[in-house]
Amino acid sequence: MDLSNNHFSGNIPGSIGGLQKIINLSLANNYLKGPIPGSFKTLLSLEFLDLSKNNLSGVIPKSLEALLYLKHLNLSFNKLQGEIPTGGHFGNFSDDSFVSNGALCGSSRLHVPLCKYRTKVEPNWRKAKYIISGVMSIILLAAAALILVLCRKRNVEVVRETALLPQVLWRRVSRLELVRATNGLHESNLLGTGGFGSVYRGTLSNGIDIALKVFNLQLEEAFKSFAKECEMLSNIRHRNLIKIISYCDELDFKALVLQLMPNGSLEQWLYSPNRSMTILQRLDIMKDVALALEYLHQGYSIPIVHCDVKPSNILLDDDMVAHVADFGIARLIGSGDSMTETMTLATVGYMAPEFGMEGSVSTSGDVYSFGIVLMETFTKRKPTNEMFVGEMNLKQWIADSLFLNAAIDEVVDADILGTEEDGDFVSRRDCLSSVMRLALACTAALPKERINMKDAVVALNKIKAKYLKDSGGVNS
Missing domain, CATH: 3.80.10.10 (Ribonuclease Inhibitor)
Structure with missing residues (x-):
C-alpha cells in the first residue's frame, strides 16, 4: 500500500x-x-x-x-x-x-547523541583511575599525531611539486550533514544527473552553498570515478578548475562537496531560450577553458588529460568565469591506467578520432574536444545534431563555410552576428571567422598537426584584442 x-x-x-x-x-x-x-x-x-x-x-x-x-x-x-x-x-x-x-x-x-542515563556515584579512587587512563590516552594520541604531522611535512617537502597541500585542508563531512544540507537529497534540490550519479544544490551548517555530487554506487564504474576525481582534484589548483570543498567516503555513500556554480553550465546557456551571451562573453569563457586545459597539460608535474571536455562540464560562477569540472575519467599521462573505460565513457561527438578507434589518450585529444566545443559555442549546434549525417559533421560544415567566405554568416549563431546594417557587423564576422579557423586548427585529423593549448590561449587573446580594436570596444 x-x-x-x-x-x-x-x-x-x-x-x-x-x-x-x-x-x-x-x-x-x-x-x-x-x-x-x-x-x-x-x-x-x-x-x-x-x-x-x-x-x-x-x-x-x-x-x-x-x-x-x-x-x-x-x-x-x-x-x-x-x-x-x-x-x-x-x-x-x-x-x-x-x-x-x-x-x-x-x-x-x-549519528545521534548518546542517551543520558542515571549512573551510580563511583568511589573517588575509581574515578581517578579513569582520569589517569584518559590522560595517558590523550598523551599517546598527541604523540602519534605529532609524529604523523612531522612525517607528512617531510614527505611534502620531498615531493613539493605535487602540491598535495589542499588535500590536507579538506574537511570530511558525514552523510547525515550532507543529507540535511540538501533537504534529504530532495528533487527540488537536484541540479542534474550524469553517468555516475546526481548533483544537488545544498547549504552546509556553516552557511556555505555547495554542489553535492552523489555517486550511484550501483554502477561499478562509479567507485572508480569517485576515487579518480578525489585523486585529481586533490593534486591540482587553478582558477578555472572546479574547487573541491569536502567529501564523504562511507561504505554505502560516496559524494564530493564542490564549489557551487550559480550560473550553471555552458550547455544551459547555449540552449536555454531565455538566456543569451555576447561574443565577448563567449570568447572569455573559451579562454577560461583554454587556460584550465593549458594548466592540466603543461602546468603540472605530470600531464593530465581530462578526456571529457564538453559544454555540460564547463560551469559558470557569479561573474560568468568558467570552471572545468568532472574529472571522473581523467588520466595521468604515463600512469599505466587502462584506456578501455575512457573510450567507453568519453562523450560521442567530442571524442578525438584516435581516441575512439585506437584508445590513444593524449593531450591532443583534449585539444580536439576543445575545438569542437569552440565550434559549438559560436554556432549553437551540437556535434550530434540530426543535420549531421553521413560524411557531413560539425567540423566539415565549418570547414566548407570558410572556403566560401560569405557562408560563415550561415553557420554562426545569428544572435551574435547581427545584420549588415549594424555598425560593427564586419568586425563581428572577421572575429567569428578567426574563431572558426582556430577551432579547425584544434581539430586536425592527425594529433601531431593540432596546435597545443598554450598556442590556443595566445590565439584567443589576439582574436579578442583585434575585435575590441575593430569594433571600438563595443560590448557585443
Whole structure:
C-alpha cells in the first residue's frame, strides 16, 4: 500500500494494526502528526515501512522490535524523540532511517547523541583511575599525531611539486550533514544527473552553498570515478578548475562537496531560450577553458588529460568565469591506467578520432574536444545534431563555410552576428571567422598537426584584442 505524496493530515489511526497481512506500507511525504501507533506491532508480515517527511512526534515504540520481517524502515524528517530501539532488526538499520529528528538519541553509529542515563556515584579512587587512563590516552594520541604531522611535512617537502597541500585542508563531512544540507537529497534540490550519479544544490551548517555530487554506487564504474576525481582534484589548483570543498567516503555513500556554480553550465546557456551571451562573453569563457586545459597539460608535474571536455562540464560562477569540472575519467599521462573505460565513457561527438578507434589518450585529444566545443559555442549546434549525417559533421560544415567566405554568416549563431546594417557587423564576422579557423586548427585529423593549448590561449587573446580594436570596444 503506497499512500505517499498526498495531503493526508491528522493522526495515524490505531486501527491500522488490523492490516495484519500487509507487507509494504508507505505514508511518506504527507502532513501526518501525533505518535506512531503501538498497534504497528501487530503487522507481523511487514517488511517495508516508510513514515518519513511527516510531523510525527513522540517516541519510537519499542513494540516495533517485534516485527521480525522488517527489512526497511524510514522515520526520517519527523519530530520524534527519545531512545532509538535496539532490538529486533533495529541493529541493521542505518542512520538514514532516523535523519532529521532533532531529539532522538541512541548508538553513536546512527549519528545521534548518546542517551543520558542515571549512573551510580563511583568511589573517588575509581574515578581517578579513569582520569589517569584518559590522560595517558590523550598523551599517546598527541604523540602519534605529532609524529604523523612531522612525517607528512617531510614527505611534502620531498615531493613539493605535487602540491598535495589542499588535500590536507579538506574537511570530511558525514552523510547525515550532507543529507540535511540538501533537504534529504530532495528533487527540488537536484541540479542534474550524469553517468555516475546526481548533483544537488545544498547549504552546509556553516552557511556555505555547495554542489553535492552523489555517486550511484550501483554502477561499478562509479567507485572508480569517485576515487579518480578525489585523486585529481586533490593534486591540482587553478582558477578555472572546479574547487573541491569536502567529501564523504562511507561504505554505502560516496559524494564530493564542490564549489557551487550559480550560473550553471555552458550547455544551459547555449540552449536555454531565455538566456543569451555576447561574443565577448563567449570568447572569455573559451579562454577560461583554454587556460584550465593549458594548466592540466603543461602546468603540472605530470600531464593530465581530462578526456571529457564538453559544454555540460564547463560551469559558470557569479561573474560568468568558467570552471572545468568532472574529472571522473581523467588520466595521468604515463600512469599505466587502462584506456578501455575512457573510450567507453568519453562523450560521442567530442571524442578525438584516435581516441575512439585506437584508445590513444593524449593531450591532443583534449585539444580536439576543445575545438569542437569552440565550434559549438559560436554556432549553437551540437556535434550530434540530426543535420549531421553521413560524411557531413560539425567540423566539415565549418570547414566548407570558410572556403566560401560569405557562408560563415550561415553557420554562426545569428544572435551574435547581427545584420549588415549594424555598425560593427564586419568586425563581428572577421572575429567569428578567426574563431572558426582556430577551432579547425584544434581539430586536425592527425594529433601531431593540432596546435597545443598554450598556442590556443595566445590565439584567443589576439582574436579578442583585434575585435575590441575593430569594433571600438563595443560590448557585443
